[in-house]
Amino acid sequence: MGSHTVLSRDADPGALPVTLEVNGAAVSLPVAPYVTLLDLLRERLQLTGTKKGCDHGQCGACTVLVDGKPINSCLKLAVTADGARVTTIEGLASNGRLDALQRAFIEHDAFQCGYCTPGQICSAAALVAEGIAFTRDEVREYMSGNLCRCGAYPNITDAVMDVLQRDALQQQPEPDT
Amino acid sequence: MNRFDYERADDVAQAIGLADRAMANAAESVGQARFLAGGTNLVDLMKEDVERPRTLIDINRLPLRAIEELPDGGLRLGALATNAETADHPVVRARYPVLSSAILSGATRQLRNAATNGGNLNQRTRCCYFYDTATPCNKRTPGAGCGALGGFTRMHAILGASEHCVATNPSDMAVALAVLDARVRVSGPQGERTIPLADYHRLPGDQPWRDNNLAAAELVTAVDLPPGDFSAHYTYLKLRDRLSYAFALVAVAVVLARDDAGRCTDVRIALGGVAHKPWRVPDAEALLRANAPDRALFEQVAARMLDGAVGLGDNDFKIELARRAIVRALEQAASGRPQSHTDKRIA
Numbered sequence: 181m182g183s184h185t186v187l188s189r190d191a192d193p194g195a196l197p198v199t200l201e202v203n204g205a206a207v208s209l210p211v212a213p214y215v216t217l218l219d220l221l222r223e224r225l226q227l228t229g230t231k232k233g234c235d236h237g238q239c240g241a242c243t244v245l246v247d248g249k250p251i252n253s254c255l256k257l258a259v260t261a262d263g264a265r266v267t268t269i270e271g272l273a274s275n276g277r278l279d280a281l282q283r284a285f286i287e288h289d290a291f292q293c294g295y296c297t298p299g300q301i302c303s304a305a306a307l308v309a310e311g312i313a314f315t316r317d318e319v320r321e322y323m324s325g326n327l328c329r330c331g332a333y334p335n336i337t338d339a340v341m342d343v344l345q346r347d348a349l350q351q352q353p354e355p356d357t
Numbered sequence: 358m359n360r361f362d363y364e365r366a367d368d369v370a371q372a373i374g375l376a377d378r379a380m381a382n383a384a385e386s387v388g389q390a391r392f393l394a395g396g397t398n399l400v401d402l403m404k405e406d407v408e409r410p411r412t413l414i415d416i417n418r419l420p421l422r423a424i425e426e427l428p429d430g431g432l433r434l435g436a437l438a439t440n441a442e443t444a445d446h447p448v449v450r451a452r453y454p455v456l457s458s459a460i461l462s463g464a465t466r467q468l469r470n471a472a473t474n475g476g477n478l479n480q481r482t483r484c485c486y487f488y489d490t491a492t493p494c495n496k497r498t499p500g501a502g503c504g505a506l507g508g509f510t511r512m513h514a515i516l517g518a519s520e521h522c523v524a525t526n527p528s529d530m531a532v533a534l535a536v537l538d539a540r541v542r543v544s545g546p547q548g549e550r551t552i553p554l555a556d557y558h559r560l561p562g563d564q565p566w567r568d569n570n571l572a573a574a575e576l577v578t579a580v581d582l583p584p585g586d587f588s589a590h591y592t593y594l595k596l597r598d599r600l601s602y603a604f605a606l607v608a609v610a611v612v613l614a615r616d617d618a619g620r621c622t623d624v625r626i627a628l629g630g631v632a633h634k635p636w637r638v639p640d641a642e643a644l645l646r647a648n649a650p651d652r653a654l655f656e657q658v659a660a661r662m663l664d665g666a667v668g669l670g671d672n673d674f675k676i677e678l679a680r681r682a683i684v685r686a687l688e689q690a691a692s693g694r695p696q697s698h699t700d701k702r703i704a
Contacts, residue, residue: 194363213363213413216400236401237468249441249470255400256471259363260393260417303466312445317699324601325465 198262202227203271211258218242218253221268229269229298233327240326243299244268250306252325269298272305280346281305284339292330300326304340308347316341358403365415369544369578372416376574377546379412392416392576394437395471397464398480405488407497408481421475421578424448430584436475436577440530441466443474452586454695455612458593459533462698465602475577477530478541478557482568482633484513484524495521495565510669512604515676517632522565523669525630526558527604532629533593535637536610537582545575554580558634568633587612592689594682594696594703595629605630607679609686613645621645626662626687631679638662650691652684659683 195210202225211220218235221227221244230253233241237252244253245267272279281304284290291297303326307313313322319340320333328336362379366372372392379390391399391410394417402408421437424446432448443449444460460469472480484505486492492504505513505523513523531554539554558569571577590613597603608629614622624645628636641661648654659680666676685703689695694704 194360196363214358214360236404237397240465240467243467246470250467251471252397252467255395255397255468257393257396257400259365260396260415306466315699317701321601321699322466325467 196259196262198258200261200263201265203267213257213259215258216254217244217246217256217258217261217266220258221253221266227268227270231295231298233295233299238327239296239299240303241296241299243302243326245302245306248306248309250303267302267305269301272301279305280343281308281339284342285336288335288339288342289332290335290339291328291332296326296328296330300328300336304336304343307340308343314344319344358400359406359409361410362412363415364412365418367418369419369421369576372414372419373545373574373576375412375414376576379414380573390414390574392475392479394473394476395439396476397468397472398476402481402488406490407488416576427581427584432582434474434580434582436579437473439470440464440472440474440477441469443530444469452588453533453537453582454588455536455591455593455610456530456533456582458591458695458698459529459595459608459610462593462595462608463527463529474530474580477528478577478580479569479571480528482524482526482558482561485509487524496524496561497566499564499566506669510671512606512630513669513672514632515666515668515672515679516628516636516663517560517634518667519561519563519565521563522561522633524561524565525604525632526568526634527630528635529593529595529605529608529629531558532608532610532627532635534580534582535627535635536612536625537587538625539583540581541577542579542581543571543575544578545572547572549578551581554635555637560633565633590615590690590693592686592695593698594686594689595698596678596682600701607631607675607682609679609682610635611686611690613650613687613690615650615691618649620647620649621691622647626658626683628662628679628683631666631675636662638664645687650687652688655684655687656680658687 192212195212198211199208231241233239235254237255242254243250246264307322313319364375376390390412393413393415421435423435440460444457450457486504487494493502514525534554541552541557595605595608610627613624616622624642641658
């Protein structure tokens with residue numbers, strides 16, 4: 181994706197210029213200071229994969245990665261993200277191929293309604309990248325900020341563990357031959 | 358949320374100047390200007406119309422993010438270092454693991470990645486009635502009355518409360534900082550000063566809207582941990598209604614040191630979830646000093662710490678829960694078996 185500029189539709193006299201890198205693409209647009217990163221992503225950039233659940237940092241449906249770290253985009257004013265690198269669920273697939281976590285969620289039937297899934301996968305992506313959770317208990321604790329009201333937790337944990345274990349296998353040294 | 362003026366500061370002096378001017382221009386200084394860091398508490402409260410600041414001063418670009426060792430052997434935690442960065446820092450994990458444990462027991466990964474150390478200290482001391490604008494709250498509107506009294510009080514204070522407010526401070530980090538004798542560095546229009554953690558937060562008294570002793574336009578710049586290795590005997594035992602992402606009903610932080618004969622040379626205990634601030638009782642800690650740790654003594658310490666505890670009905674159970682939690686936490690710390698926050702079974 182190339183660089184593009186989104187013009188303000190709701191010209192707000194208090195709007196400030198905000199520049200972000202969203203899923204690898206540079207984005208510059210004027211943003212009113214009361215706009216959250218979540219609303220910016222969904223309403224201005226049409227990246228509606230990120231979901232608004234509680235809008236109060238309690239459910240995790242709005243989880244995105246800012247400079248690689250999962251945060252609640254509903255509690256972050258977009259003007260404070262100026263200069264940041266943002267990754268949403270739309271940014272995980274590459275060349276039309278779902279990433280390992282997305283495939284594992286499908287393989288393990290790790291959702292029913294799917295509303296929490298983008299946030300779950302963004303959290304899980306950070307978990308795998310950070311390498312600080314390895315056991316089921318650690319995965320559940322790391323992801324306790326992502327609620328699933330369908331109760332798909334066992335399968336979500338299975339999916340994340342599957343990817344963690346495949347990662348661990350890949351990192352083992354080649355056996356001597 | 359209400360509309361507000363947004364200012365972005367590049368350094369500490371500019372941030373304080375902006376806050377000072379915003380306060381001076383406002384008819385009433387309460388709630389007129391707020392520093393914005395991670396925003397995890399403030400933005401949420403603004404969405405609820407509980408906080409209605411006229412001016413937000415974004416301090417995220419201030420150079421206060423470092424965690425650095427001090428010449429005296431202590432550790433300086435920058436006010437803008439995130440809670441996650443602090444908990445994961447190798448020196449914190451090695452020498453001050455009670456802090457790491459406390460932080461990791463609080464909130465969620467997403468919130469800890471955004472919340473800062475200064476913001477954690479300055480999150481509002483609160484209860485569900487503070488959030489509910491349909492009920493009266495002396496913290497929101499001085500003199501309005503307290504919706505919690507006569508209401509649902511499971512989460513409320515058993516110590517240090519007043520007829521004006523029975524809310525508890527929900528910070529886990531502050532409880533650990535209390536046993537570490539941390540010092541809060543602040544900068545304001547009158548210059549810099551240092552506030553011992555024990556004196557940072559306030560009891561509600563007749564001014565429950567004041568959560569802490571910061572003066573107008575004062576900004577937390579860092580939290581200093583004193584030198585020392587507190588890794589041998591510590592625990593952060595947090596008891597709550599859910600196993601993760603819930604405020605403490607009762608939390609107990611303990612650090613202690615033992616001499617070669619096994620006697621306690623230094624003991625510090627703080628309670629969370631029970632008062633408007635982290636609760637320490639030096640007289641109770643003194644009961645253990647120079648003595649060998651032993652369950653009967655732990656029971657005496659617990660009783661002394663809970664002197665004057667009063668339940669409101671729904672939270673009466675917290676007094677007995679706190680008593681048992683103090684004894685258990687002292688056993689964990691004395692035996693060098695701290696509470697795990699992934700294996701939730703009480704050790």
